Amino acid sequence: SYVLYHDQIIKSGSIPVDPEDRGYLFGDGIYEVVFVYNSKPFGFAEHFERFEQSAQKLDLSMPYDISTFNKLTDELISKNNIVNGMIYIQMTRGVAPRNHLYERNMQSVVTGFAKSVSLDSIAASQTSGIQTYLTEDIRWLRCDIKSLNLLGNVMAKRKAADYDCQEAIQHRDGTVTEGSSSNVFIVKDGTLKTHPATNLVLNGITRQLVIKIAKDTGVPVLEEAFSVEELLNADEVFITSTTMEVTPVIKLLGTRVQSYKIGPVTTKLQKDFKQVIEEKTSA
Numbered sequence: 126s127y128v129l130y131h132d133q134i135i136k137s138g139s140i141p142v143d144p145e146d147r148g149y150l151f152g153d154g155i156y157e158v159v160f161v162y163n164s165k166p167f168g169f170a171e172h173f174e175r176f177e178q179s180a181q182k183l184d185l186s187m188p189y190d191i192s193t194f195n196k197l198t199d200e201l202i203s204k205n206n207i208v209n210g211m212i213y214i215q216m217t218r219g220v221a222p223r224n225h226l227y228e229r230n231m232q233s234v235v236t237g238f239a240k241s242v243s244l245d246s247i248a249a250s251q252t253s254g255i256q257t258y259l260t261e262d263i264r265w266l267r268c269d270i271k272s273l274n275l276l277g278n279v280m281a282k283r284k285a286a287d288y289d290c291q292e293a294i295q296h297r298d299g300t301v302t303e304g305s306s307s308n309v310f311i312v313k314d315g316t317l318k319t320h321p322a323t324n325l326v327l328n329g330i331t332r333q334l335v336i337k338i339a340k341d342t343g344v345p346v347l348e349e350a351f352s353v354e355e356l357l358n359a360d361e362v363f364i365t366s367t368t369m370e371v372t373p374v375i376k377l378l379g380t381r382v383q384s385y386k387i388g389p390v391t392t393k394l395q396k397d398f399k400q401v402i403e404e405k406t407s408a
């Protein structure tokens with residue numbers, strides 16, 4: 126396969142890994158995951174706008190402009206013959222002798238790869254729904270940055286899997302924030318609710334698109350924090366992410382337990398979301 130290194134697409138296995146890269150030493154870097162449908166990246170502009178915002182928030186310098194990233198992404202897709210799949214791109218602050226203090230104007234290190242994904246595997250959980258595990262959100266207070274520091278998310282996901290759940294739902298002092306790698310929505314009396322795009326959650330690209338679709342089609346949306354009690358009393362619950370699209374939640378496990386039906390609002394948004402993918406990525 127072929128991978129991205131700086132602004133080149135090269136054969137995998139030939140990337141020099143420097144142990145003094147701040148990405149390894151401090152998790153000092155950012156990333157994006159873009160889905161590929163029909164060999165086209167979906168929502169590329171939105172993902173790279175967020176990439177630039179993450180860079181800016183961490184005082185990281187962008188070595189290339191968006192058109193270069195776009196070109197490299199297309200090349201990753203074509204060289205790896207990806208029809209449906211995902212593109213991962215990360216950028217670390219670069220290589221320097223280990224010191225918490227970073228110097229400005231370092232040479233960022235950009236790497237990335239592409240993977241084919243079977244759409245059948247995501248379709249299955251979208252049809253049947255997933256089990257989720259309620260757990261405390263132990264992460265830092267800048268979850269709006271898509272940084273490489275994902276230990277809180279990683280620990281939450283492992284715990285969820287240990288209880289036979291596909292995703293964790295995190296809460297901070299009883300306020301639901303987000304999944305370990307997804308945003309969380311509830312439906313109550315026909316109205317959607319999801320945590321506002323503050324420092325406590327990642328403003329998901331899928332989240333933003335689902336909110337737009339809902340508003341455009343007359344589904345009321347409140348970007349308001351909601352409690353674990355509201356989660357328990359919701360009519361429908363679903364998660365959103367680049368790799369899971371709109372996936373219904375059928376069970377909550379953990380300190381609180383609840384079952385949900387896959388409801389009409391979730392099903393409608395799933396369908397509308399597929400429609401947008403189709404429109405934007407058909408030949």
Ligand code: PLP
Pocket residue numbers: 158278303304305306307308326327328329330331332365366367368
């Ligand atoms: N929240 C977290 C913590 C994530 O890691 C992700 C994606 O991986 C999301 C939300 C969903 O974001 P997006 O829809 O842009 O994939």
